[in-house]
Amino acid sequence: MENANTQYRTITIAFFSGTGCTETVADCLHEQLAETGMDIKKIKISCDSPGIGQTDLLMILSPVYAFSLADIVEKWIKKLPGTNKTSVAIIPVSGEGMYLPILPVRLEVESF
Numbered sequence: 493m494e495n496a497n498t499q500y501r502t503i504t505i506a507f508f509s510g511t512g513c514t515e516t517v518a519d520c521l522h523e524q525l526a527e528t529g530m531d532i533k534k535i536k537i538s539c540d541s542p543g544i545g546q547t548d549l550l551m552i553l554s555p556v557y558a559f560s561l562a563d564i565v566e567k568w569i570k571k572l573p574g575t576n577k578t579s580v581a582i583i584p585v586s587g588e589g590m591y592l593p594i595l596p597v598r599l600e601v602e603s604f
């Protein structure tokens with residue numbers, strides 16, 4: 493991937509996928525980012541508490557279901573340990589993209 497931001501050494505891609513589309517996006521990101529030489533880890537989001545370990549950037553991929561993130565993803569995010577050292581990117585994978593006004597209301601992401 494050209495022009496990748498090299499300030500991150502380690503990136504964790506966490507994803508949930510109901511029917512496979514989000515997993516395809518996660519696989520693509522994983523493949524492209526790995527080419528930069530960064531340490532890229534990919535984990536599936538489940539009902540368990542998050543165990544992401546140390547990472548510079550946490551990328552959270554979720555399908556959009558009914559104008560919001562998948563419920564399992566929201567619950568997983570809310571269980572993340574608090575830290576101000578990890579950058580977080582939430583990447584919704586949707587059929588349309590009508591979710592944007594809803595994310596800030598439903599997720600209090602500033603605390604991790």
Ligand SMILES: Cc1cc2nc3c(=O)[nH]c(=O)nc-3n(C[C@H](O)[C@H](O)[C@H](O)COP(=O)(O)O)c2cc1C
Nearest residue numbers: 509510511512513514555556558559586587588589
């Ligand atoms: C029950 C259900 C609800 C959905 N709701 C929305 C929606 O509100 N907005 C949207 O843009 N796409 C919506 N979609 C489309 C999904 O976001 C899209 O197909 C996504 O890529 C599915 O990801 P997945 O294959 O990883 O589960 C919905 C799909 C399903 C099955």
